[in-house]
Amino acid sequence: MKKITRITTQKKNKNRFNIFLDDGHGESYGFSVDEALLVEYRLRKGLELEDSMVDTLIQKDTVHKSYTQAIHFLSYRMRTKKEIRDYLDKKEVEPEQVEQIMDRLEKEKLVDDRQFAEMFVLTRISTSSKGPSLIKKELMEKGVAASIAQEAVEQYxxxxxxxxxxxxxxxxxxxxxxxxxxxxxxxxxxxxxxxxxxxxxxxxxxxxxQEEKDDDSEWEALVYQGEKLLRKHERKHEGYALMNKVKEGLFRKGFPMDEIQKFLESRE
The missing domain is CATH 1.10.10 (Arc Repressor Mutant, subunit A)
Structure with a gap:
């Protein structure tokens, strides 16, 4: 059995408290807790604690600190369940504690993949030039289920x-x-x-x-590509063979045959 001898406020965080204990051999630092746990368990000077209760308080405080970190992570923008899990894993939070935190966040409606997907799609529509398929792919990469992602992009x-x-x-x-x-x-x-x-x-x-086609620009492009092809093939070919190589090259590049013929005639 240990008795609380002193409770002090942490200098850098006024919402956290240091608990000092005496196990019969003098006072020493025991553990620290958040204000929420201090109030919930009515921790006060003179209160006696079993070793098992001390362990419980330490564990709950560890979970609470990780939960607070998750809340801070969520404060910047909405997150998917996967993003939060990945964040907690990166912080080396124990798997069992991750589940506790996720359950709490879901109960408090602070994480909701369906709502995230809907908001994500609306944001992409207003701020990007991306289409539904690419937006769906982005959602799935963030851990949103394919069915939820599909429902969300159908609102586009x-x-x-x-x-x-x-x-x-x-x-x-x-x-x-x-x-x-x-x-x-x-x-x-x-x-x-x-x-x-x-x-x-x-x-x-x-x-x-097709109505927006600029004939002048088309001809300029054809001449540019045609001259380029002439320079490329004239070292190895001449006459009909050269013109045929240029014709084939221009046709593959998508120019109409009548315009190609016009260009070739101008170069004969």
Missing amino acids: PYEEQYDKVRKLIEKKLSQKKKDSFRKQVQNMQASLMQKGFSQDVIKDALSGI
Whole structure:
């Protein structure tokens, strides 16, 4: 049996208290507790504690400190269950204590993967150019279940996806390129797929895109690529063979055959 002889407030943390004990051989530091435990167990000078109770208080305080760390981690932004578990593991919290902390956080509704996923999707919609598939992938990487992630991204309106894709297309087309229009469209399709948009919304957004083709820019790109191909092949080929190599190269790059023929005729 040990008796509490003194309780002092810690200098660096006014919400924590040092407990001093006397086991019959004089006073010595026993342990420290948070204010919540001090109140819950009514710790006071003169109170006698069994060794088992001292062990219980130390264990509960350890859990409480880890819980407080988790709360601090949550204070910056919402977190998934996996993110919190990973954080506690990094802090070397015992697995059994991690479960206690997670149970408490869930009961207090401080962690909710479904709510996290919904808020995450809304944030991505308003602050990024990412599509549903990529957002779902991000959620799953954060530990959100696939079914919950799918439900969340289904809240991404098709109209907003379409508008976002159209803006990305217009931005790409406004940039001067040395590629054929067809090649630019193919590159845009690949880029939009990588950003997580579906083939359906990409197809709809690209419908009528041919009307935005700039013939002057297309010709400039063809001449640039054609001259480049001429320089590449003229060391080994000449005449018909050279023109044929250039023709094949330009066609693979997506230029229309009538424009290619026009270029070749201008170089004969």
